[in-house]
Amino acid sequence: NPIQMSRSTHLDWIVALLASAIRARNEVGEIAERLEIYREAFRNVPDGMWIADAQQCFLDANDAFVATRGLQRTELLGKRTGRAGDAAVRAWQRDVFAQVDRGNPGPFAFTRIDARGRSMDLELMVGRHAVNGLTQYTGVVRDVGERNRARRDAELYRDSLAALHEIVASQSDSAESKIDRMLRFGLARFGVSDAAVFELDGDAFIVRHAVEHLDRVIKGKRLAIGDIYGREPFRRGHAVGFRDVRETQLGDSVAVTTPMRTYLGAPITVDGTEYGVLGFADPAPRDADFSDAELSLAQLMAEWVGHEIFRAHSQERLAAREQQLRHITDFAADGICRLDPGGRAQFVNPAAARMLGYDIADLIGRPVHETLHHSRSDSSPYPVSECPVHRALKTGQAVTVRDETFWRRDGRALWVDYACTPIVEAGRGTGAVMTFQDVSPRRAIEDSLRQTSAALKDQNLELTELANRDALTGIANRRKFDATLDVELRRAARDGNPVSLILCDIDYFKRYNDCLGHDAGDDCLHRVARHLAGAARRPGDLVARYGGEEFVMLLADTPGAGAMALAEQVREGLAELALPHPASPQSDKVTLSIGIAEVQPGPQNPVTARALVRRADEALYRAKQEGRDRAVLAQ
Numbered sequence: 001n002p003i004q005m006s007r008s009t010h011l012d013w014i015v016a017l018l019a020s021a022i023r024a025r026n027e028v029g030e031i032a033e034r035l036e037i038y039r040e041a042f043r044n045v046p047d048g049m050w051i052a053d054a055q056q057c058f059l060d061a062n063d064a065f066v067a068t069r070g071l072q073r074t075e076l077l078g079k080r081t082g083r084a085g086d087a088a089v090r091a092w093q094r095d096v097f098a099q100v101d102r103g104n105p106g107p108f109a110f111t112r113i114d115a116r117g118r119s120m121d122l123e124l125m126v127g128r129h130a131v132n133g134l135t136q137y138t139g140v141v142r143d144v145g146e147r148n149r150a151r152r153d154a155e156l157y158r159d160s161l162a163a164l165h166e167i168v169a170s171q172s173d174s175a176e177s178k179i180d181r182m183l184r185f186g187l188a189r190f191g192v193s194d195a196a197v198f199e200l201d202g203d204a205f206i207v208r209h210a211v212e213h214l215d216r217v218i219k220g221k222r223l224a225i226g227d228i229y230g231r232e233p234f235r236r237g238h239a240v241g242f243r244d245v246r247e248t249q250l251g252d253s254v255a256v257t258t259p260m261r262t263y264l265g266a267p268i269t270v271d272g273t274e275y276g277v278l279g280f281a282d283p284a285p286r287d288a289d290f291s292d293a294e295l296s297l298a299q300l301m302a303e304w305v306g307h308e309i310f311r312a313h314s315q316e317r318l319a320a321r322e323q324q325l326r327h328i329t330d331f332a333a334d335g336i337c338r339l340d341p342g343g344r345a346q347f348v349n350p351a352a353a354r355m356l357g358y359d360i361a362d363l364i365g366r367p368v369h370e371t372l373h374h375s376r377s378d379s380s381p382y383p384v385s386e387c388p389v390h391r392a393l394k395t396g397q398a399v400t401v402r403d404e405t406f407w408r409r410d411g412r413a414l415w416v417d418y419a420c421t422p423i424v425e426a427g428r429g430t431g432a433v434m435t436f437q438d439v440s441p442r443r444a445i446e447d448s449l450r451q452t453s454a455a456l457k458d459q460n461l462e463l464t465e466l467a468n469r470d471a472l473t474g475i476a477n478r479r480k481f482d483a484t485l486d487v488e489l490r491r492a493a494r495d496g497n498p499v500s501l502i503l504c505d506i507d508y509f510k511r512y513n514d515c516l517g518h519d520a521g522d523d524c525l526h527r528v529a530r531h532l533a534g535a536a537r538r539p540g541d542l543v544a545r546y547g548g549e550e551f552v553m554l555l556a557d558t559p560g561a562g563a564m565a566l567a568e569q570v571r572e573g574l575a576e577l578a579l580p581h582p583a584s585p586q587s588d589k590v591t592l593s594i595g596i597a598e599v600q601p602g603p604q605n606p607v608t609a610r611a612l613v614r615r616a617d618e619a620l621y622r623a624k625q626e627g628r629d630r631a632v633l634a635q
Helices: 007-044 063-069 087-101 145-168 175-190 213-217 231-236 292-331 350-356 368-372 388-395 440-467 478-495 509-516 518-535 560-577 609-625
Strands: 048-053 058-061 108-113 119-131 134-143 194-201 204-211 222-224 240-242 262-270 273-282 335-339 345-348 399-407 413-425 428-438 499-506 542-547 550-556 592-599 631-633
Touching: 048 063, 087 108, 087 119, 119 145, 145 175, 145 292, 175 194, 175 204, 175 273, 175 292, 194 292, 204 273, 231 240, 231 262, 231 273, 240 292, 262 292, 273 292, 335 350, 350 428, 368 388, 388 399, 388 413, 388 428, 413 440, 478 499, 478 542, 478 550, 478 609, 499 509, 499 518, 499 560, 499 609, 509 518, 518 542, 518 550, 518 560, 550 560, 560 592, 560 631, 592 609, 609 631
Parallel strands: 592 631
Antiparallel strands: 048 058, 048 134, 108 119, 119 134, 194 204, 194 273, 204 222, 240 262, 262 273, 335 345, 335 428, 399 413, 413 428, 499 550, 499 592, 542 550
16 A cells, blocks of 8 residues: 555655566567567468468468468468368368377378469478467478479489499390480380480481481481581580470471471580480470489480490491401511410411411410420520510510521421510500511521622722722822822821822823834833832832823822932932833933922911822923923922
């Protein structure tokens, strides 16, 4: 009673009352705000949501749920949840609420036709709770069509993979049969009527494989890339599918007379190489678009078809290559053997068997070393540990051997050159290839050539001697002199030694010939040449006929004074020979006019052969001018 309270106590009571009222108002405001948040979430959540009372009548529903029922919210509120549907649907709903009442909230799966007539796969979760002492139900309806379709696609994809694997793994089917089975599998899996494999050939496709309608219409034909739908997956580089081609800009394919409405295609590539296109088609449009799983499956089938085509092409190329190599080895002149890692023959060509005197079948499986390489050329044992073929197999290093002996079946030696090349596959030695040649004919030719070469060397020496010798006098000729002079001048320039040249001319030799005849003249030239050759006693000195009645003496490492002394000896010795010269106004005997030149070439004093000869010739001219029968040294 405020009357009985003191003034201060009364004030405290009023303040506490006001504070309690303010808290209550704030709490109500917070509850209202949270309620508004819940309402917004309830209205905007993508799943359908509803609230029903204990009699299973709708108290509220969000827009997503109302849309699935095709009704207005006002038509739905207050109505029982099971009022729509036939007896079976109502029985299902009663069972759902009974299970919820027993504590099972679901989920419960069901299918409904929406307001646009589409079938919807739905999933229902129902919660039961008390609000202010009253029982309410809250339901959440979720569209699980995409999830179910993905699950079905995954199951179909898994089953399809198993079926395709069974086709690919077949050991009894040919590539043609496997591809045919894949195409027929695709017809059933994708619900279409036609399928084909288009192989790329330049700027066109060739229909290599086809089933059903296309097998009769276009198999084997060559079609321009732009004339078929296969250009699309080929251009895009991945699988494409059209539920109805008329809904696209592709137009009709000119490859077939019956227009195709449904199309699914995937490019065929192997390791980046384009082989063609795998295509499926049907004259009728499809109910639904091709799923990602179906596109992936088509792409996988294209890859497998590509590998089958690649394998078939590879086998064809290998067979052709094997046949080509077989022809080469059969007609090869060299012996060819394929050895296993133990050195046993796995393959022997006809030439090898023929050279060794065996039948091919007799050599297959036999150890090569013990069969034909067991002994050396002198018949001494040839240990396998020292055999180059064994070494090549053991070390993996190729060997080449010349002039060794293989032994024929009849015991005769066969001289061969051979090479052994190891074969390494995946880092492991799998054998070797040995090739050999019969070199017995070559060895006979080489022996003959050696004998002929020795004879030719002797003949060449003789010819060289003849080429450098004057035929009349027997001494060196002008050719030999020119070559020797160049050599001696280079040597003198290198060593710093002098070189002297004596140029001799028989005085009045023309008159000698005219008087006594050419035979006497030839004899005179011969005797003078022998006299000059006898005077040049050192091994390095050269006496040569320079031309006509002129002779030269080339003296290496000889100064001019030494050459002058030799020239005087020559002149005096000729006088002692007393060769008669009845036509000479100079003397009744053959005499010589001699010119001498000395040079000492070096880096600072280069001298040519022509210059040295010219100086000697000038000295000879002076000797003739001064009365002949004398020697003059060039200054």
